[in-house]
Amino acid sequence: MLAAFVVLVAALEPLRRARVDHRLWAVPMVAGLAAISHELAALLHVSSPSARIAAGAVLSVTGNVRFVRDAPPVVLSPDVVAATMGYGLMVGAGKAALAGALAGLAVVCLNRRSAPTTLSRLAAVVVVFAGVGLAVHGINDV
Amino acid sequence: MVGVGVLRGVVVPVEVCPDVAAPRALAAAAAAADWLGRAQHPDGSFVYRHDRQRGDLGGYHVVRHAGVTLALYQLAERGDGRALATADRAMAWMRQRLVERRGWAALVEPGSDEAQLGATALLAAALLERRAATGDTDDDLLLRALGRFVVQLQEPDGAFLDRYDLSRDRPVPGGRSAYSRGEAFWAVTRLDRVFPGEGWRRVAIRASHVIASGHDGAEPAWFAPWPDQWSAYALGDAGWRLSTAEVAYARRLAERFGLELRVESQRESNPVARLVRGGRIVGAGLGVEVEGMSALWRLAGRDRRLADLRPAMAIRARCGAGLLVRRQERSGRHLVGGAWYHRGVTQMDDQQHGISALLAAAAIGAD
Numbered sequence: 259m260l261a262a263f264v265v266l267v268a269a270l271e272p273l274r275r276a277r278v279d280h281r282l283w284a285v286p287m288v289a290g291l292a293a294i295s296h297e298l299a300a301l302l303h304v305s306s307p308s309a310r311i312a313a314g315a316v317l318s319v320t321g322n323v324r325f326v327r328d329a330p331p332v333v334l335s336p337d338v339v340a341a342t343m344g345y346g347l348m349v350g351a352g353k354a355a356l357a358g359a360l361a362g363l364a365v366v367c368l369n370r371r372s373a374p375t376t377l378s379r380l381a382a383v384v385v386v387f388a389g390v391g392l393a394v395h396g397i398n399d400v
Numbered sequence: 401m402v403g404v405g406v407l408r409g410v411v412v413p414v415e416v417c418p419d420v421a422a423p424r425a426l427a428a429a430a431a432a433a434d435w436l437g438r439a440q441h442p443d444g445s446f447v448y449r450h451d452r453q454r455g456d457l458g459g460y461h462v463v464r465h466a467g468v469t470l471a472l473y474q475l476a477e478r479g480d481g482r483a484l485a486t487a488d489r490a491m492a493w494m495r496q497r498l499v500e501r502r503g504w505a506a507l508v509e510p511g512s513d514e515a516q517l518g519a520t521a522l523l524a525a526a527l528l529e530r531r532a533a534t535g536d537t538d539d540d541l542l543l544r545a546l547g548r549f550v551v552q553l554q555e556p557d558g559a560f561l562d563r564y565d566l567s568r569d570r571p572v573p574g575g576r577s578a579y580s581r582g583e584a585f586w587a588v589t590r591l592d593r594v595f596p597g598e599g600w601r602r603v604a605i606r607a608s609h610v611i612a613s614g615h616d617g618a619e620p621a622w623f624a625p626w627p628d629q630w631s632a633y634a635l636g637d638a639g640w641r642l643s644t645a646e647v648a649y650a651r652r653l654a655e656r657f658g659l660e661l662r663v664e665s666q667r668e669s670n671p672v673a674r675l676v677r678g679g680r681i682v683g684a685g686l687g688v689e690v691e692g693m694s695a696l697w698r699l700a701g702r703d704r705r706l707a708d709l710r711p712a713m714a715i716r717a718r719c720g721a722g723l724l725v726r727r728q729e730r731s732g733r734h735l736v737g738g739a740w741y742h743r744g745v746t747q748m749d750d751q752q753h754g755i756s757a758l759l760a761a762a763a764i765g766a767d
Binding site for chain 2: 304307309315316398
């Protein structure tokens, strides 16, 4: 749950930095996505471990990209979707939805401050590590 | 959109899992046994490799002969009389190739000076299966003699040497195999169940501990745990309460088989996914994955420490069985229908593992 929260805050970092208005509906959006992660995987005919591997791959790539380049402030960016789904499948939809809601709220609150580049890069590193962790977790599963 | 397409087509393609009911799985197993019946020579041996276009490619492998016989007896246990007749002819071939010394007996490849552990272990497993299928106990003395050969190849650390030098009359030092260790482990585990109190359990537990530790020197460290369905069978048949390390090993095995079965089902999705994932596995390989997962599913049914994995194990094993049925040749030609061809060629162990896998998965479906 804590890991999901940290990763989602990191994934939402571009929104915080951009101070965009749609940050407000990022909260229910992320929480809702987490809540339906199992259903989404089933709809896509993919098992939970395979979906986590894919989510981990997406997070690793986007985290690396974001480390060297600013990401556009989009609520449903690939890393937000991947983190939400991946952790929804890993820790359970309820916990991930709660983590998503908390992460969204944290982003909203933190948005009153300026955003140093070091923090955004740290967020990118968190996203990369989370991606590798998700992928390894998916590989080491039945 | 391109990114979404790549993600869907390559990173996370559909897992294709054809549903297969138990009767369909059993029918597919019987069709494979029929292939073996048609591929059997008058002396009881089989066509080893068959090319769809060029026919019999020759060659032979005594370990695989024993494995095929085992699978046929597994089917015979389900009441398949034709499989029993084919298996008995194959058993006769092996009986003629036994070497007996000082109370032990071993199956030896024709013309070889070495007895392979795996051949004798699988012969013992086949005889045990025959005993279960027919109730015939005439081979009990032979079974014990085969077991004694296995035991004398066990080293102090519990691991097994792979070969016995018949000319020097001693085990070949140093050689260990990721295949024969599990075959030996399973053979002594089953001997313990059939002949309890005769000391087989001690041998089996020593083997189990060293295999579970990952330090038996047989499997490559970079690929651990080796997808060892024989050890999975043995753990599933173990008559003792497994240690924490053995359960952890079973869990790692399940994860390995699970990953391989998921990847295989994704290979079925589209040509690009197949290309990226290295192409379809041979029939024997897919069968091994289903066998291993099914054996662990049985184990999880009686060991609560693995119960959390059991639903996923059932899904993966049945998925693999569905793929086996889908990939089985349905042509009525003499030596094609009923087999699993890969790039135009089938090997007799494709049918061996296909039969064993389908039987095991059918049991899951019936549960």
